[in-house]
Amino acid sequence: MLTLLEDKIATPLGPLWILCDEQFRLRAVEWDEHSDRMEQLLGVHYRVQGYQRVSSANPGGLSRKLCDYFEGDLSVIETLPTATSGTDFQREVWKTLRTIPCGQVMHYGQLAEQLGRAGAARAVGAANGSNPISIVVPCHRVIGRNGTMTGYAGGVTRKEWLLRHEGYLLL
Template sequence: MTPHHFQLEKVSTPLGQMLLVTDDQQRLRAIDWQDYEARLHLLLRRQYKGLSISLRETTQASAATRAMQAYFEGEVGVIDTLEVALGGTDFQRQVWAALRSIPAGQPLSYGALALQIGRPSAVRAVGLANGANPISIVVPCHRVIGSNASLTGYGGGLHRKQWLLDHEADWLSKCHL
C-alpha cells in the first residue's frame, strides 16, 4: 500500500498549539489541537479507511497556516477561501458543506442545520457528522449550538468553542459599525 504523504504544521494560537495537515496541493485535510493529537490521527484513519497516511512535520508555513494566523488576528472571513479536501461519507460531506455556509458570528442549532440540509429528523446524525469533522474552525463545527442556545460538545473543549464564538461575534460587530 502506497502511503499518502501529508504535511503537518504546528501553529501557535491564542488557544494553544494547533496541528494543521495539508496535502501536496495545499488543500487542508485536518486541523486539531496538540492536546488532542490522538483524535487527529483517529479522524484521519476514519476519513481515509484503507489508505496508509504518513504525516511529515514541516516548518514551512502553508497558505492554510497563514490564513489561520490571519483568522486569529481578526481577519475571520479569510478562512472561507481555504480549499479543503474531505473524506467521509456522502452524508458527512453534506453536513460539512452546510457548516461552511454558516456565517461567522451567527451560530445555528443542530435542528436548524438538519432542516437546512433537508433532513429535519436527522438531528442526531447531524450531530455525529459534526463531531466527526476533521477540519475544525474552517469547517466551523463550533458554530453549531444547542436548540436552547447552549454550548454543546466541541472536540477541542468548550472553552475553545466559547472563545471562537466570541471572537467571531466581536469581528461581526466591528464589520457592522
C-alpha cells in the same frame, strides 16, 4: 499513499495542528491536546489508501492564514481549500457548516432542516462531531436548540472563545 504536510502553530487557545495534502487542501486541523482524536480520524478516513505525515513549515501558506484568522482576519477561513474523506452524509454536513456566516450560529435541528433531513438532528450532531477540519469547517457555530454550548471536540471554553472572536455575543 496520501502524503500529508503538517505544521503546528501557536494560537491564543493553544497549539494547533494543520495537515494538508500536497495540493494544499486542508485534511485536518486539530488542537494539540486532542491529537489522539486527529490520529483516530485520519486512521478512519485514510486507512484504505494509507497516509504518511511529513513536517512542513507553513505548507501552502495555510499556517499563516490560520494565524491571520486568530489575529482578526476572520474571513480568511472562508478562502481555505479543504478535502475530506468520510461518508456522503458527513461530507454534506461539513459542506453545509461552511455556509454558516461568521458571527452567526445554528442549532442542530436547523442544520438538519437545511440539509432537507428534518428530524435528523442527532445524525447531524454525530457528523458534526466527526469533522476533521476544526475552525475552517466551523462546527463551533452549531449550538443546542436552547442556546447552550454543546458538543465541541476542542472543549466548550474554546467554542465560546471562537464565537466571541467571530462577533457572536453569548447571552
